Every structure is written in structure tokens, then in C-alpha cells.
Amino acid sequence: MTRRLLLGYLSLAVLTLLSLGIPLGYVYGRAEREQIISSAEDEAESVSAFASLSIMAGREERELPPRARHCAERIRGRVVIVGDDGRLLATSHPLSATESRNLVSRPEIAAALRGRDAIDVRTSTIGGVRYLSVAAPVVHGDDLQGAVRLTVPTDAVEARVHRTWLLLAVGGLAILTAVAAVGLVFARWTSRPILELERFAHRLADGRFTTPAPVTSGPPEVRSLAATFNQTAARLEHLLASQRAFAAEASHQLKTPLAALRLRLDNLEAEMTGHARDSLSAALTETDRLARMVEGLLAMARLEESAVTPEPIDLDQVCAERLRTWSPLFDQHKAHLALLGDRVGQALAVPGAIEQILDNLLSNALRATPLGGTVTMVLRCSAPDRRHLPARPAWIELHVLDEGPGMTADQRRRAFDRFWRAPDAPKGGTGLGLSLVQRLAHASGGEAILARAPGGGLDAAIRLRPAPRPSQGRPSRIGLPRRVRSDRSTPESAPSPPSVRSPV
Numbered sequence: 077m078t079r080r081l082l083l084g085y086l087s088l089a090v091l092t093l094l095s096l097g098i099p100l101g102y103v104y105g106r107a108e109r110e111q112i113i114s115s116a117e118d119e120a121e122s123v124s125a126f127a128s129l130s131i132m133a134g135r136e137e138r139e140l141p142p143r144a145r146h147c148a149e150r151i152r153g154r155v156v157i158v159g160d161d162g163r164l165l166a167t168s169h170p171l172s173a174t175e176s177r178n179l180v181s182r183p184e185i186a187a188a189l190r191g192r193d194a195i196d197v198r199t200s201t202i203g204g205v206r207y208l209s210v211a212a213p214v215v216h217g218d219d220l221q222g223a224v225r226l227t228v229p230t231d232a233v234e235a236r237v238h239r240t241w242l243l244l245a246v247g248g249l250a251i252l253t254a255v256a257a258v259g260l261v262f263a264r265w266t267s268r269p270i271l272e273l274e275r276f277a278h279r280l281a282d283g284r285f286t287t288p289a290p291v292t293s294g295p296p297e298v299r300s301l302a303a304t305f306n307q308t309a310a311r312l313e314h315l316l317a318s319q320r321a322f323a324a325e326a327s328h329q330l331k332t333p334l335a336a337l338r339l340r341l342d343n344l345e346a347e348m349t350g351h352a353r354d355s356l357s358a359a360l361t362e363t364d365r366l367a368r369m370v371e372g373l374l375a376m377a378r379l380e381e382s383a384v385t386p387e388p389i390d391l392d393q394v395c396a397e398r399l400r401t402w403s404p405l406f407d408q409h410k411a412h413l414a415l416l417g418d419r420v421g422q423a424l425a426v427p428g429a430i431e432q433i434l435d436n437l438l439s440n441a442l443r444a445t446p447l448g449g450t451v452t453m454v455l456r457c458s459a460p461d462r463r464h465l466p467a468r469p470a471w472i473e474l475h476v477l478d479e480g481p482g483m484t485a486d487q488r489r490r491a492f493d494r495f496w497r498a499p500d501a502p503k504g505g506t507g508l509g510l511s512l513v514q515r516l517a518h519a520s521g522g523e524a525i526l527a528r529a530p531g532g533g534l535d536a537a538i539r540l541r542p543a544p545r546p547s548q549g550r551p552s553r554i555g556l557p558r559r560v561r562s563d564r565s566t567p568e569s570a571p572s573p574p575s576v577r578s579p580v
Contacts, residue, residue: 077267078260085259086252093248101244105237112208113195116151116228120193120212123147124224127157127165127214131221140166147226154227158185160220179225184211188223191215269298273305280309334367386424386520388543391472395453398434402442410447413438417455422543423472425520430474433516436509437476437536444480444534452477457542471522471539478533488526488534513538 123143130139144155148168157166162180164171171179179185184194188211196209208230214222276289288306291299341360348356399415406413434453441451454475483491483498490496492514495507510524513536517524522540529535 077270078263081263081266082256082259085255085263089252089255089259093251097244097248101237101241104240108233108237112228112230112233113210116208116210116226117193117195117212119147119151120210120224120226123155123157123226124212124214127224128216128221131159131165131214132216136165144168151226151228153229156185156225157214157222158189158225159222160189162189165222182225184209185223185225187211188213188225189220191220269295269302273298273302276305276309280312331367334363338363338367386426386541388422389425389427389430390421391423391430391455391474391540392419392421394430395434395455395474398431398438399453402438406442406451409442409445411442411445412448412450414450414452415455416452418457420455420457420472420542423522423540424543425522425540426516429516429520433513433538434474434476436513440509440536441476441478441480441534445478446480449479451479458539470542472542474538474540476536477529477531479529479531480533482528482532482534483526491526492524510536 126143127136127140130136130143140157144157144166145168148155155166155168156164156171156179158179159165164176164179180189184196187194191213193213194211208228209225210228211223211225213220214224273289276287279287288309289302291302291306338360341356341363345353345356395415399413403413438451438453445451452475454473454477456473456475458471458473487498491498491510493507494511497507510526514524517538517540520540522538525537525539527535527537
């Protein structure tokens with residue numbers, strides 16, 4: 077806003093200076109031209125009157141040459157006097173024979189020999205005079221006796237006109253500089269309330285509702301806008317607090333009756349037979365699904381409750397740890413879990429977010445992968461960002477690829493919606509896992525992407541920003557690519573699979 081106001085002030089000043097300075101320069105140039113023309117005409121009339129008296133007295137050969145030279149010295153130009161027959165009577169400077177014969181052919185002398193005053197003026201493009209020649213007839217009564225021609229130098233006039241234009245330009249630049257300085261002060265003073273309101277809007281976007289925007293500074297329109305903004309912020313804070321409180325309290329209150337319901341169903345299992353046992357198994361499955369949904373809602377409520385600052389997280393270490401944790405469960409389902417890629421180092425993420433993201437993605441991949449299939453975790457770096465020295469990757473990508481049926485393009489677009497599940501998804505999902513993954517990725521400053529895997533399954537990718545490191549830190553790609561697979565001979569004492577908060 078400050079730049080726009082300053083540009084408006086400068087534009088108005090430029091238009092004002094141009095509308096005043098250009099006409100002033102042209103008026104001054106025309107005044108100088110008229111003044112020098114008037115002086116030349118007066119001088120020509122004076123020489124013409126003297127020549128008329130000298131010719132009448134028959135003393136033209138003795139008096140006219142000194143008079144012509146004296147007049148030429150006074151005006152610093154040239155003076156030529158010719159008779160009525162075109163014969164040269166006097167000149168202030170030597171002329172060749174050709175120039176003498178061609179005098180009568182000049183337009184201004186020819187006009188003067190016909191009894192009319194003549195002026196030949198050539199001006200420059202900015203109003204100056206480049207050439208001035210004045211001719212006047214020599215008459216006595218009604219008798220035409222000859223003509224006088226004066227050529228006046230115009231260097232001084234041209235220099236004065238150019239100097240005036242230069243002064244106008246310098247003065248205009250000085251005025252523009254002053255207008256820019258004063259306009260910048262006024263623009264900052266005018267935009268200060270808007271900038272203050274913008275800062276409070278950024279605080280609102282970051283989740284900080286504590287301090288309202290001031291409503292006592294700025295013009296009335298800005299004060300009214302600040303008051304409306306404060307009302308909107310207060311209402312938004314109340315709505316978000318109510319939503320978080322409801323989700324957290326409802327989810328927490330549901331945990332106790334769900335645990336009691338699961339216990340009662342477990343107690344009934346020994347007494348059920350036949351079709352009743354199948355119904356009991358279905359009820360237990362739905363109870364577990366509802367419990368996981370409650371856990372997912374609690375996780376989202378905790379994520380929305382506070383804005384956590386991303387911290388450097390070692391992705392290589394986290395992925396290796398999740399590989400060791402999940403491998404036994406994959407072995408039980410006759411599937412393989414592999415970790416591929418290069419070392420990528422640290423990335424910015426919310427503490428604990430990478431573990432939750434991998435738990436949800438690996439859980440979904442395990443559900444979709446057929447017996448004997450492989451789920452692959454891939455770490456890679458995108459093209460380096462040349463704006464940083466030393467160069468570091470613009471993104472660090474974590475991919476989880478499965479060999480399941482995959483998703484259509486429309487399904488991938490809707491997969492991050494809450495409670496949405498694909499029509500052919502396995503039973504037991506809640507529809508909150510991918511939504512939680514996306515929220516965790518966004519909270520970490522990254523993004524979540526679903527794409528078709530090369531083998532026909534689903535490629536779930538997380539893109540994160542690399543953590544800043546000292547210039548002497550290790551490069552983003554160290555060592556040779558590695559491939560780590562789960563061991564099919566994992567002992568029975570292997571760690572149990574993680575408790576996934578909200579799988580799909």
C-alpha cells in the first residue's frame with residue numbers, strides 16, 4: 077500500500093510539473109525569439125534610414141561602408157546594403173564575386189527590393205533560434221533606393237533557451253525528490269494502521285487470538301475495519317474452541333463405554349456358537365473400528381489444539397526404526413517390507429509426526445497388499461535449490477508404495493477427506509488415517525500426495541522441507557543406495573506392531 081500511495085503522489089507531481097514546465101519553456105523560448113527579431117528589425121530600420129539619407133546626398137560610397145561595419149560590430153553580425161538595381165553598395169565583411177551576384181536572388185533581399193520587410197527565422201525543436209536574417213527596403217518618400225539585410229547571431233539566445241530548459245528539468249527533479257520524501261512520510265503514516273491490522277491478521281492465521289487489533293488509530297474506515305476484524309476473530313476463536321472442546325470431550329467420553337462394550341463382548345465369546353459367533357466377531361470388528369475412530373478424533377483434536385513449530389528430524393533414523401517395528405507384523409501377513417533410497421539427512425517436521433504418518437501409511441499399505449506382496453519405503457531428494465549455498469535439496473520425499481489395487485484419480489482426490497473410504501476398501505478402516513497424514517504434513521510445512529505406483533498400486537508420498545544445516549555439514553546424499561528388507565526369520569520375541577492411531 078505504501079508503494080501505491082507513493083506512486084500516486086509521484087504521478088500527480090509529474091503530471092503537474094509537465095503541465096507547467098513544458099508550456100513555461102516554450103513561452104520563454106518564444107519571448108526570446110520575439111525579442112531578438114524586434115531588435116533586429118529596429119536595427120535594420122535604423123540602417124535603412126541612414127542609407128536613404130546617404131544616397132540622397134550622394135555620399136553612399138564614403139558613408140555606408142563605415143556605417144555597415146559599425147552596425148555589424150554592435151550586433152556582432154553581418155550587414156549588407158544594395159542599391160535598387162541589386163548593385164552592392166556596402167558590406168561589413170568581404171564577399172566573393174559569386175556571392176555579390178547572388179545577393180538579389182536571396183528571398184529576403186528580393187522582397188525588400190519590392191518594398192516589403194522580410195524576416196527569415198529558423199527555430200530549434202525546443203523553441204530556440206538557430207538562424208535569423210532581417211531585410212528592410214531603403215526608401216525616400218515613394219522612391220525605392222535599395223535594401224538592407226542584417227544577419228544576427230543567435231548563439232547567445234540559443235544558449236539562454238537551453239539553460240532555461242535545463243533549469244526547468246533540474247528544478248522538476250528537485251521538486252520530485254522533495255515530493256517523494258514527503259510522500260513517503262505521508263504514505264507510511266497513512267498505511268501504518270493497515271499494516272498493523274495485517275500483522276494481527278497474520279497472528280490470527282497462526283492461531284494466536286489473544287490480543288485484539290487496535291481500533292483507536294487511523295481513519296474512520298480503518299477503525300471500523302479493525303473493529304469488524306476483532307469481532308470476526310473473537311467469533312472464530314469461540315467456534316474453534318467449541319469445536320475442539322466437543323471433539324475432545326466426545327472422543328474422551330466414548331472411550332469408557334467402548335472399553336466396557338468390548339469387555340462384555342469378549343465375555344460372551346465363550347457362550348456363542350454357530351451363526352451367533354459370526355455376529356459376535358462382526359460386532360467385535362466394528363467395536364475395534366469405533367475405538368480407532370475415537371483415537372483418530374482425539375489425535376486430530378490434539379493437533380488442532382496447539383500449533384507446534386517444526387523441528388529437524390532425522391528421516392533415515394525414523395524410517396529405519398519404523399522398519400524394525402513393523403517387520404514382524406508384515407511377516408505375520410506373509411508380506412515384505414523394504415526400505416530403499418539414499419541418506420537424506422534431517423527434515424523439518426512436527427515432533428512425532430513422521431512416526432504417525434508412517435504408521436498410518438504402512439497400516440493402509442498392509443491392508444491393501446496381497447499375500448507375498450511388497451511394501452516399499454523410498455527416501456529421495458528433489459532437485460537442489462540453487463538459492464542456498466551450499467546447495468541443498470528443495471524437498472525431501474518419503475514414499476510408501478504398495479502392490480494393491482490402487483485408487484482411481486477421483487478416489488485419490490477424495491482420499492484426504494475425513495471419514496471417506498474407498499468403495500472396495502477392506503473392513504475395519506475409519507476414513508481418518510489419510511486425513512490425519514495430510515494435517516500432519518501441512519503442520520510440518522510440507523504436503524501429502526497420492527499417485528499411481530509404477531507397479532499398479534498406490535504411491536503415498538510426503539514432501540518435507542530440508543532442515544537448515546551449517547555449511548560444513550554433511551551432504552544430503554551420502555553413501556551408496558541401500559535396500560533393507562524385513563527378515564523372514566524374525567523370532568517370536570520380536571516387538572509388537574505399533575498402535576496405529578487412525579488407519580483408513
